[in-house]
Amino acid sequence: MDWLDAVAWNADGLVPAVAQDAASGEVLMLAWMNRESLARTAETGEAVYWSRSRRSLWRKGETSGHLQRVVEIRLDCDADAIVLRVEQAGGIACHTGRRRCFFNLLEREGGVCRWVATDPVLADPGSFRGG
Amino acid sequence: MDWLDAVAWNADGLVPAVAQDAASGEVLMLAWMNRESLARTAETGEAVYWSRSRRSLWRKGETSGHLQRVVEIRLDCDADAIVLRVEQAGGIACHTGRRRCFFNLLEREGGVCRWVATDPVLADPGSFRGG
Numbered sequence: 001m002d003w004l005d006a007v008a009w010n011a012d013g014l015v016p017a018v019a020q021d022a023a024s025g026e027v028l029m030l031a032w033m034n035r036e037s038l039a040r041t042a043e044t045g046e047a048v049y050w051s052r053s054r055r056s057l058w059r060k061g062e063t064s065g066h067l068q069r070v071v072e073i074r075l076d077c078d079a080d081a082i083v084l085r086v087e088q089a090g091g092i093a094c095h096t097g098r099r100r101c102f103f104n105l106l107e108r109e110g111g112v113c114r115w116v117a118t119d120p121v122l123a124d125p126g127s128f129r130g131g
Numbered sequence: 132m133d134w135l136d137a138v139a140w141n142a143d144g145l146v147p148a149v150a151q152d153a154a155s156g157e158v159l160m161l162a163w164m165n166r167e168s169l170a171r172t173a174e175t176g177e178a179v180y181w182s183r184s185r186r187s188l189w190r191k192g193e194t195s196g197h198l199q200r201v202v203e204i205r206l207d208c209d210a211d212a213i214v215l216r217v218e219q220a221g222g223i224a225c226h227t228g229r230r231r232c233f234f235n236l237l238e239r240e241g242g243v244c245r246w247v248a249t250d251p252v253l254a255d256p257g258s259f260r261g262g
Binding site: 016018027029030042072074075078079095098101104113 | 134156158160207208209244
């Protein structure tokens with residue numbers, strides 16, 4: 001069986017892909033892949049996702065320069081989720097100019113919860129375009 | 132605005148949630164949450180997911196004993212993905228008895244790709260039930 005057929009693509013032909021920094025272990029982002037993006041990621045060694053908003057292949061960093069070199073690709077027990085261990089060019093994965101997309105931390109005080117942005121903006125999003 | 136309204140729930144009212152080991156940084160699993168499961172996770176400090184197959188709330192470890200104590204809850208820039216940093220009871224997150232669900236590594240040799248299971252089975256899945 002083709003290795004791509006082992007993936008349990010969802011009804012839209014997609015699978016969620018988590019990018020994790022290979023050095024720090026930090027979870028950088030979650031994006032989506034279709035069959036072609038996963039094939040290209042494996043072939044090129046650079047992360048290629050599927051942009052659900054633009055409905056097109058999205059080579060991470062193609063406009064921002066923030067490429068992701070892929071060290072490892074893993075599939076889970078149900079074959080419906082992927083983890084990429086990556087080296088993040090520029091140390092910036094998020095289109096907001098932050099290191100990672102998961103910069104909103106849930107804080108709970110006196111039973112009240114709120115999301116608090118914890119990570120500094122390292123580069124002006126105006127200085128690069130998109131992801 | 133209620134902190135739960137900040138989440139960009141998908142058409143099914145769900146959001147993907149990545150569980151990461153708080154100590155090692157290893158990505159353990161990806162599951163799904165609905166509004167109630169995220170609320171309960173925040174309230175109880177233990178991971179509660181939504182089982183898409185059973186269509187019910189799923190307190191992780193309720194049958195296996197492999198609970199996840201939640202250290203941190205994070206939301207991404209688009210508010211459509213969550214990361215939990217967790218302490219994994221028993222050191223086993225996967226229903227197959229492995230440490231993590233992402234035990235299939237993509238190996239590439241001579242242009243041919245295949246998935247290879249890399250992680251040992253630490254407990255007989257027959258000795259506990261489900262997740």
